Amino acid sequence: MPVAYTIQPTYAIDDATLLETDLTTCTLLVMIGSGTFSYAVLAPLQRKFLALKSYSYQPRTVAMADLEMIEQIFDADRLLFTAFKKVLLAFSSADNTLVPREFYQQQLRKDYLQAALPHKSQDAVLTDEIAELGLVNVFSVDKDMLGFLRKEFSTDDVAHAHTALLKGYRQDADHTASEGIAYAEVQAQHFTLTIYAGGKLLMQHQYAHRGGLDIVYYIVNSLRQLGLSELQARIKLGGALTKDSQVFQELSRFLPRIEWVHRPDGFLYIPKMIDMPSHQFFNLYALALCV
Template sequence: MPVAYTIQPTYAIDDATLLETDLTTCTLLVLVGSGTFSYAVLSPLHRKFLALKSYSYQPKTVAMADLEMIEEIFDADKLLFTAFKQVLLAFDSPETTLVPEPLFQPQLKKDYLHLAQLEKMQEAVLFDTIPDMGLVNVYAVDKDVLGFLRKEFSSDSVMHAYTGLLKAYRKDSETQFSDGIVYVEVQPNQFALTIFASGKLLLQQQLSYRSGLDIVYYIVNSLRQLGLNELQAKVKLGGALTQDSQVYHELHRFLPRLDWVHKPDGFLYIPRMNEVPAHHFHNLYALALCV
């Protein structure tokens, strides 16, 4: 007889505040990545995060798609059926490119994207406008996953995770450093690399890695191509890393000016969130800057 399987969250953070709050006044921030599904509940009135939950999964069979795992999460997590005031859906997908806003034409969005990325089956091509940076973020997401989430949440608010990260990075005064600052948002098997110098965005892309040395190589190579020195540039890490992890040690060995990103300022966080290292879930918290 088959054993019943219920997917469980990797992280589940909340307190009595959640039960005491009318969630129909709140915003749900949802972040979908490769093998990950996370969300945070935000009270816009108090600018306070009330809850966070994160799931990590691998398909039970080769043929099992992300959509089926997300459907299992919905079956197990009844909070997702709350009638939130607003739901923002964000996707951390590798198929993304930045286009200067003056050159962007909506009808050509697929052409911009597929100059740099291969076209995939069942993709929906979307874009986010970032006016304060003069950029448009063009990206592709799985059409079936997008359709399912839009239907379940009755929401058309969709964006790419990197749009939130760019807004968060822009609030960091260290982007003005002339020697350059590198932001690295690390996820399992992949990371987002973003480089600023003198207030200008020089690079943003997603890359795959097997070890910290792969990340070191991409950082050093990118900095040198941009005319910057890896020994002088600052590097800030985000994601589920710890100081005793192999990836961190390999980065620290070659990049002396290593530091962590922090949760966005201007928001309140429940005590249990402050017990988690401040660089964890940075990409999820950053979505609050977009609502």
């Protein structure tokens, strides 16, 4: 017998501003990951975030698990049926690679991805151009998931979550630190590590983890391979972390220069968002930089 799920958001943040706004003038920013579905509503003229909602669920082993759960979210969340002026879909996964713009050729996009990681034949291969870094982000998305979301939202605007992170980190003046800076966007089962030194992007990669010690290992190993010291480099954390969590405590034992990232500049946030820790939902807010 099929298991029935009652989908409830992990976070649901808004205020009277949402009801007072014509949402057909607004932008919906949607982030899809394994076991997660989050979105934020942005009023583009005021550059103000009006609402945020995030769902988490346990992925099952069947191939359609994520799609089935997202279908149930649509059944439960009527706001998603609003005729927003613009909808941006973003996918958070490890299935991507960065290619220098001068070497990129559109007809070879599948080859770039296959050279970097195994590629599933049922996936669609898409790209983001990151002009400010001279890079093209080549990524793959499950065709069934992409087709469902494009149809439901009537949009062709698609991006990769790592593109948003790169744009967000470039706003941070600390990314030019000569001693190096490692940004870690931490989620429940994976984290994305991005390292800069002297304003130059040295690496970005997503890793699976089972706890803080895994994250420490990848950060330390990556910094050392790049000729940087984990004792001197600054570490900025974002995502689903709290200061009293076990993961944070384990990171603090080995990485002495830990800080938090701050929500992107240049936008307004409703009071309930400002009351939240500034590093939470950094990746979702940063999608506004991709619109």
